[in-house]
Amino acid sequence: MKLKLKGYFNEEGSPVLEAKAAIAMLSETTAKAPHVLGYTPVGRVNPYQSLLYKATSEYDIATVPIVDSWSFGSLPLVGSRGSQLILHIHWTSFILNDVKNYTTAKKKLGDFQSAIDEFKSRGGRIVWTLHNIIPHGAQYPDLEMMAQQILADEADVLHVLSDASAEMMSSALTIDRAKLLTVPHPNYRTTYEDYVTRNNARLEFGIGPKDRVYVILGALKAYKGLQRLLDAFDEFCDLDPSIPRKLLVGGNPDGTPEVDAFVAQCQAHPNVLIEAKKVPNHFVQNYMRAADVGLAPYTRMLNSGAILLYQSFDLPIIASDVPAIWESMPDEVGERVEDNSVEKLVEAFQRSERFFAFNVTGAVRRYTDQFDAVELSRDFARGILEKLDQTQPR
Secondary structure (H helix, E strand, O other), rough: OOOOOOOOOOOOOOOOOHHHHHHHHHHOOOOOOEEEOOOOOOOOOOOOOHHHHHHHHHHEEEEEEEEHHHHHHHHHOOOOOOOOEEEOOOHHHHHHHOOHHHHHHHHHHHHHHHHHHHHHHHEEEEEEEEEEEEEOOOOOOOOOHHHHHHHHHHOOOOEEEEEHHHHHHHHOOOOOHHEEEEEEOOOOOOOOOOOHHHHHHHHHOOOOOEEEEEEEEEEEHHHOOOOHHHHHHHHHHHHHHOOEEEEEEEEEEEOOOHHHHHHHHHOOOEEEEEOOOOOHHHHHHHHHHHOOOOOOOOOOOOOOHHHHHHOOOOOOOOEEEOHHHOOOOOOEEEEEEEOOOOHHHHHHHHHOOOOHOOOHHHHHHHHHHHHHHHHHHHHHHHHHHHHHHHOOOO
């Protein structure tokens, strides 16, 4: 029989079939009726969800991918047998994704409210992780905010990655603070392969031993302020041409004119190395080990998994001065970009010269070690069950 992956494609009977299989799997190791947690949208590129749910089985929670986000309404068909039936929504972009006009978007918003009402009327509970202030590339920002307000109102638990994230979201949404559960983003230790040496990574990329390398890895999107980054990098390099510097870029372009122009400039730039496509997970280590500093000076951000990725490979960072990012991070391991101007980014590049004078690898590692994936997964599982026990389903 040909192997066919489950939970990667929407099949007839999904997600109920996957849920029943997950219950059966967990029932082998627990005498209790497992809780069912269906999560959506499913992110396979970034292993964040796998890390977040790494220890949930210890709390009798069977996790189920919902590939077609709109099919969450069928989840109650599994029959909870007295255990919790939980829908965990991560990103809200699926609600209005591919909608062609404003009228249709408003109707989809109404459909979403109805689907949530129906799910809760059948005993379902809802957890929402507040990843972004607004979905990247939102076509109808006002309706996207209305969708998020629906979740803020209807969710039983609001999971935030930092206390500062909750403060930032509170400026845009009405939030019941009693629902808040803070569990930080886990690090990526042992998640990505890590056996390539610095010398070999640089050899493969054609980077010299004395080059100072700044890396930006991940999807190439307009909100990341890529043109500003390139302009600032050029100005920074011009300050002292005697120091060899490289900008290392890897990621899939979003197809917008702004990003296409950035990619074209990078491909013609003598001090930029770019791979304008998705970087396979096994090759992430090459980018990280070839680099000296990780870059996340985005023009709009709430949280950033890229920062934890850089730090998981012991790289200091240059990142936007966003409270949620710097809430617990010591200045020793990074440089803040005060605003979205080229001038402030150049200044941050200049201050980052200290990373080459004083080895901060140990400080980065000590900071990143506190975000152990297993421990944070336990915090998440225990936290949502405690929150759900404090409230009664509709």
